[in-house]
Amino acid sequence: MFVYEKKLQYPVRIKNCNPKLAAVIISQYGGPYFVNLLLNSCNKSIISCKKHRSTVYSRKNPAQEILRRVNFMPLYHCNINACKVYSALRCINEYNIHNSFIQENRACKAVSLSGFFVRISKKYNSHRNTQRKNAITVRLYDNCLFLEEILYKMPSLQEAFLCAMVEMCSCIPFA
């Protein structure tokens, strides 16, 4: 249903390394858990569609219109945000990290999904003034690699999510 394309909807241009900015952008994903990310963006989209119902009220099946918008928008935005995070952290290479080390971690998939956004930003904040800063930043970078992997797989997650949404949306009243 949804197909991953090796491109962004909008150019990402972050020129300077900025792990703090990366942490802020990560907070834009919408929640502490990855599932919340999907739920939140869908909820927001439903609310905005309800507000704009005069643009869809004449359609034969407004639920379809809502579902379509709910499912496209978060994907675009998540992909762009993830690339911003990644761009803001790309200078980590200069922190004397072995390229092979990063490659190894790129392949490592054994990271728990739950709580992962909160965990990395909290750890980064609490330790940012300590000597462990570099180590924490590397962890953030690793997680971003992992994040990209999730986004790559997200279309199929969204598809599964859609089925649940159909049930929910069928009971939304329309004027």
Place this chain on the structure above:
Amino acid sequence: MNSDNGNFRPCGDACGTMPSCAPLSVPYVPFQQEGSQKYDQTNALANGTLFPGLNLPFHLKVDAGSFPDNQSTQLQALLFVVTELGMYLDTHKDDAEAFQLFRQYAQLAKEGKRRYEEMHGPLTQLSAGQDAAYRWLDDPWPWDFHQEGGAD
């Protein structure tokens, strides 16, 4: 890319119509009129909307000229117009002029994708099947930063 196709347009370009009769206690937003003015593709991408009438003044001013002029951005601009026109047509399916424009841009985007894939490798895993070797895993990925260009 202005348009004046003789549609009856009671309001200015930045305004829309409202239903004459509507259920009580339900808020409405104005309905965009047919034949609205449109940006060209580069300005549409830079402004985040195809329609000047929907470009509200609380955004940060973006300079369209500051985009890197490369194939990637050009393709992004074309596909953005297709997305925008598609969303417009979803609510204005009888706007023949917009549909004509949609057809033109869809054709341009298709051609643009083909040329992009020749230069930079497959955009989708499906199109990776047309190459002699499996190039889907080749860099760069969208998140690989290139100087001045984002993903190039």
